[in-house]
Amino acid sequence: MxxxxxxxxxxxxxxxKRIGLxxxxxxxxxxxxxxxxxxxxxxxxxxxxxxxxxxxTYNQLFTMHGTTMVFLALMPLGAAFFNFIVPLQxxxxxxxxxxxNAFSYWVFLLGGLFMNASWFLPGHPAPDGGWFxxxxxxxxxxxxxxxxxxxxxxxxILGVASLAAGFNFIVTILNLRAPGMKMMxxxxxxxxxxxxxxLIITAFPVITVALVFLMFDRVFxxxxxxxxxxxxxxxxxxxxxxFGHPEVYILILPAxxxxxxxxxxxxxxxxxxxxxxxxxxxxxxxxxWGVWSHHMFSVGLGPIADSVFALTTMLIAIPTGVKxxxxxxxxxxxxxxxxxxxxxxxGFIALFTIGGLSGITHASPPADLQQTDTxxxxxxxxxxLFGGTIMGLFAGMYYWWPKMTGRLLSEPLGILHFWLTFxxxxxxxFPMHLIxxxxxxxxxxxxxxxxxxDRMNLWSSIGAFMIGLGMVVFVxxxxxxxxxxxxxxxxxxxxxxxxxxTSSPPPPxxxxxxxxxxxRMPLWGSHPPAxxxxxxxxxxxxxxxxxxAAAGLPIMALAALMHTVWIVFVGAAIxxxxxxxxxxEPFEV
Amino acid sequence: xxxxxxxxxPLAVFGLALLAACGGPFxxxxxxxVSDFGHDVDKLFTGIFWWAVAVFVVVEGLLLYSVFRFRHRxxxxxxxxxxxxxxxxITWTLAPALILVFIAxxxxxxxxxxxxxxxxxxIRVEVIGHQWWWEYRYPDLGIVTANELHLPVGKPVxxxxxxxDVIHSWWTPRLGGKxxxxxxxxxxxxxxxxxxxMFMGQCVEYCGSSHANMRLRTFVDTDSxxxxxxxxxxxxxxxxxxxxPEAAGRAAFQRFGCIACHTVAGYSAGVLGPNLxxxxxxxxxxxxxxxxxxxxxxxxxxxxxxxxxxxxxxRMGVPPADISTLVAYLMSLK
Numbered sequence: 018m019x020x021x022x023x024x025x026x027x028x029x030x031x032x033x034k035r036i037g038l039x040x041x042x043x044x045x046x047x048x049x050x051x052x053x054x055x056x057x058x059x060x061x062x063x064x065x066x067x068x069x070x071x072x073x074t075y076n077q078l079f080t081m082h083g084t085t086m087v088f089l090a091l092m093p094l095g096a097a098f099f100n101f102i103v104p105l106q107x108x109x110x111x112x113x114x115x116x117x118n119a120f121s122y123w124v125f126l127l128g129g130l131f132m133n134a135s136w137f138l139p140g141h142p143a144p145d146g147g148w149f150x151x152x153x154x155x156x157x158x159x160x161x162x163x164x165x166x167x168x169x170x171x172x173x174i175l176g177v178a179s180l181a182a183g184f185n186f187i188v189t190i191l192n193l194r195a196p197g198m199k200m201m202x203x204x205x206x207x208x209x210x211x212x213x214x215x216l217i218i219t220a221f222p223v224i225t226v227a228l229v230f231l232m233f234d235r236v237f238x239x240x241x242x243x244x245x246x247x248x249x250x251x252x253x254x255x256x257x258x259x260f261g262h263p264e265v266y267i268l269i270l271p272a273x274x275x276x277x278x279x280x281x282x283x284x285x286x287x288x289x290x291x292x293x294x295x296x297x298x299x300x301x302x303x304x305x306w307g308v309w310s311h312h313m314f315s316v317g318l319g320p321i322a323d324s325v326f327a328l329t330t331m332l333i334a335i336p337t338g339v340k341x342x343x344x345x346x347x348x349x350x351x352x353x354x355x356x357x358x359x360x361x362x363x364g365f366i367a368l369f370t371i372g373g374l375s376g377i378t379h380a381s382p383p384a385d386l387q388q389t390d391t392x393x394x395x396x397x398x399x400x401x402l403f404g405g406t407i408m409g410l411f412a413g414m415y416y417w418w419p420k421m422t423g424r425l426l427s428e429p430l431g432i433l434h435f436w437l438t439f440x441x442x443x444x445x446x447f448p449m450h451l452i453x454x455x456x457x458x459x460x461x462x463x464x465x466x467x468x469x470x471d472r473m474n475l476w477s478s479i480g481a482f483m484i485g486l487g488m489v490v491f492v493x494x495x496x497x498x499x500x501x502x503x504x505x506x507x508x509x510x511x512x513x514x515x516x517x518x519t520s521s522p523p524p525p526x527x528x529x530x531x532x533x534x535x536x537r538m539p540l541w542g543s544h545p546p547a548x549x550x551x552x553x554x555x556x557x558x559x560x561x562x563x564x565x566a567a568a569g570l571p572i573m574a575l576a577a578l579m580h581t582v583w584i585v586f587v588g589a590a591i592x593x594x595x596x597x598x599x600x601x602e603p604f605e606v
Numbered sequence: 607x608x609x610x611x612x613x614x615x616p617l618a619v620f621g622l623a624l625l626a627a628c629g630g631p632f633x634x635x636x637x638x639x640v641s642d643f644g645h646d647v648d649k650l651f652t653g654i655f656w657w658a659v660a661v662f663v664v665v666e667g668l669l670l671y672s673v674f675r676f677r678h679r680x681x682x683x684x685x686x687x688x689x690x691x692x693x694x695x696i697t698w699t700l701a702p703a704l705i706l707v708f709i710a711x712x713x714x715x716x717x718x719x720x721x722x723x724x725x726x727x728x729i730r731v732e733v734i735g736h737q738w739w740w741e742y743r744y745p746d747l748g749i750v751t752a753n754e755l756h757l758p759v760g761k762p763v764x765x766x767x768x769x770x771d772v773i774h775s776w777w778t779p780r781l782g783g784k785x786x787x788x789x790x791x792x793x794x795x796x797x798x799x800x801x802x803x804m805f806m807g808q809c810v811e812y813c814g815s816s817h818a819n820m821r822l823r824t825f826v827d828t829d830s831x832x833x834x835x836x837x838x839x840x841x842x843x844x845x846x847x848x849x850x851p852e853a854a855g856r857a858a859f860q861r862f863g864c865i866a867c868h869t870v871a872g873y874s875a876g877v878l879g880p881n882l883x884x885x886x887x888x889x890x891x892x893x894x895x896x897x898x899x900x901x902x903x904x905x906x907x908x909x910x911x912x913x914x915x916x917x918x919x920x921r922m923g924v925p926p927a928d929i930s931t932l933v934a935y936l937m938s939l940k
Binding site for chain 1 (some may be wrong): 699775
């Protein structure tokens with residue numbers, strides 16, 4: 018029987034729910050760090066010609082804000098819900114590979130710590146090449162310090178975590194579904210997890226190759242991206258964005274899945290056009306591969322390439338628009354309860370729509386030539402990733418927190434959090450559309466008062482601190498709920514999917530009896546599936562080996578950083594030893 | 607739970623943002639184009655913008671209506687359990703597709719129109735990005751200068767853009783869109799300016815520490831003013847009178863090694879930094895971040911990295927007396 022208390026129980030856990038909580042708290046911690054970085058950025062830009070931070074520090078801040086939010090906060094917050102919710106939604110007792118799941122988490126944690134450790138070393142060599150790391154700026158000639166090495170090695174470590182998790186969830190969703198849980202009965206969140214996982218296992222190899230080339234250039238003096246030796250920095254851009262655009266869908270699809278769960282529950286209606294929503298999610302997953310060069314319209318790829326990528330980019334708006342209309346049709350004629358989760362889901366629709374529409378304006382290459390690399394683009398993708406992904410993730414937090422902890426978050430505090438976030442978000446990012454159209458570039462640590470955008474930047478900074486205030490309210494709500502939250506019971510929202518069929522929090526084995534499913538919304542039918550009774554369920558004990566194996570990776574990265582070969586072998590030995598013991602771990606029955 | 611309508615309406619936030627926009631002038635605005643290229647892009651953007659506004663109003667209107675109209679009331683019967691409606695779903699698939707046709711057709715037309723080869727006789731300019739300044743070469747006129755570009759009004763221009771180090775991006779917003787400056791690649795822009803004036807711009811691809819300080823000015827001159835500028839650029843500066851501060855400055859220019867990186871026609875031939883042959887006639891210094899005044903030039907020579915972090919030009923340790931003569935010399939290079 019697995020232990021349930023104490024440090025050891027957390028270090029060795031293979032329970033998807035505990036790993037989900039570990040993912041949540043770690044990613045949430047990184048989310049706060051990324052948010053603090055954003056606040057320093059906005060403090061610096063509140064006034065023209067400001068000297069709060071140096072150019073170098075500012076460049077590190079926007080690099081780490083982007084990298085942290087994408088790889089250490091939003092993706093793993095999605096993973097927290099994959100872990101906690103997906104096995105419950107499909108009526109399984111755990112994921113298919115519980116120890117691999119633990120390994121994913123530990124690799125993610127260590128990769129994040131490795132990258133952020135750069136802030137604390139002498140000289141603070143935190144990465145400063147932008148989250149997009151364009152060569153040739155990131156080559157050794159122009160970035161001689163270890164900054165870029167921390168970034169590219171950290172990302173390689175994190176890629177291992179994402180890939181392992183991606184495979185795990187694909188196999189889990191395809192193989193561990195409860196009897197009767199056909200593919201077209203899967204909850205939409207599980208469907209979007211499946212699509213996202215396929216995107217992860219296909220997109221991450223591309224950035225891994227790109228990063229390995231860059232590492233070889235920097236460490237072994239190869240010339241993949243060095244023009245003076247016959248290499249080409251445009252190659253980096255293609256590789257990065259072939260990964261980078263599917264990555265956008267890796268970030269947004271889980272949030273779309275969450276919204277597709279929350280809207281029906283609080284409208285007391287099934288999702289309108291389930292089939293179309295599922296297929297459009299799958300279609301977005303495929304089409305996301307054919308649009309990468311819209312990040313490169315200013316590169317000068319020629320009129321034919323520009324036209325093709327303009328058209329594919331516009332096409333992807335169609336399945337996205339269909340989803341939005343289907344969500345509104347789900348609300349239509351329903352019984353809408355404006356809980357905090359519902360407010361965030363509605364906020365998602367309202368704000369993501371704006372991000373989508375500004376996206377259309379730069380799907381047109383000539384128009385994009387006036388917009389790319391300005392604050393207009395910063396406004397656009399924050400409407401997508403904050404207005405979309407983060408609003409969706411908050412909807413998920415309020416919706417599933419009672420399932421994860423057994424207690425309901427405070428609704429009045431939640432509504433306050435929602436309005437501070439919603440108003441603060443618009444105040445921060447809406448003026449950026451204008452700031453960009455009036456000619457302020459991105460990634461500049463200071464700007465001249467001549468541009469005439471002082472006041473708008475000040476409003477934007479005030480909005481950012483309002484979002485910060487909203488986060489304080491949210492953190493207080495989380496803290497308060499630990500002891501004072503109302504006890505949730507198994508199904509506080511009258512949800513229709515299987516996670517609500519078991520207790521909150523669920524027992525280690527999830528369901529006493531694996532439920533048999535007869536419809537898409539099993540708990541709303543006349544005969545909800547039985548999950549109680551049955552034989553006692555044995556849960557396998559935890560394992561140290563995923564943690565041991567994971568520890569080998571940052572040691573190998575450290576060796577690459579220090580150019581010391583023997584340490585690489587030490588790290589590799591630890592990794593292989595961990596995997597060996599893991600493989601031969603006795604299976605206790 | 608408090609109802610939605612009692613809360614501060616978020617639309618007011620948009621109103622405030624728009625109010626804040628009423629200021630100006632906006633020297634880098636993309637919304638006030640002064641070239642054929644700029645007008646084409648602006649027209650395209652305006653068309654897409656109004657389509658976006660229309661979709662915005664429809665979607666947000668439907669969303670707000672649904673939220674207010676279908677609020678839960680205690681005791682009302684359970685809502686009808688609609689699973690979908692094929693005709694409706696086909697409609698809202700085809701409607702956006704139709705709108706996209708109206709956006710895609712002019713988009714492709716403008717792509718090909720603005721990518722065309724410049725007409726014969728266009729003034730050729732080579733733009734070379736450096737960390738963190740712009741080099742301008744006029745191959746047909748034999749002129750090399752930095753950060754401040756001069757063009758005649760009403761004449762087509764063919765700009766060839768590349769980089770000497772990392773990727774930059776050249777942008778004068780009122781003259782039209784940007785193009786990246788990539789080492790070993792040559793990108794092109796061509797347009798015809800239609801208004802006389804000074805138009806600000808800056809580098810828009812992150813290029814290291816002083817990316818923010820890599821600015822530029824484009825002067826669109828009348829034809830006669832442009833010809834006068836060309837004639838002035840062709841002149842080689844005369845050696846200053848012996849014993850004058852300018853002469854002392856000229857000697858210091860050699861003594862402190864300035865000649866290793868800077869060209870002054872007839873005197874030095876360094877190529878790592880900007881060509882200074884006519885630096886005294888430029889309106890700005892330090893990547894167009896400062897007005898070209900004696901005071902700014904003094905502090906620049908004294909401590910370049912303080913004005914432009916990461917600057918390739920180091921602190922040269924020039925004593926104040928020599929800085930004075932250097933400033934006098936540089937200012938004399940009209």
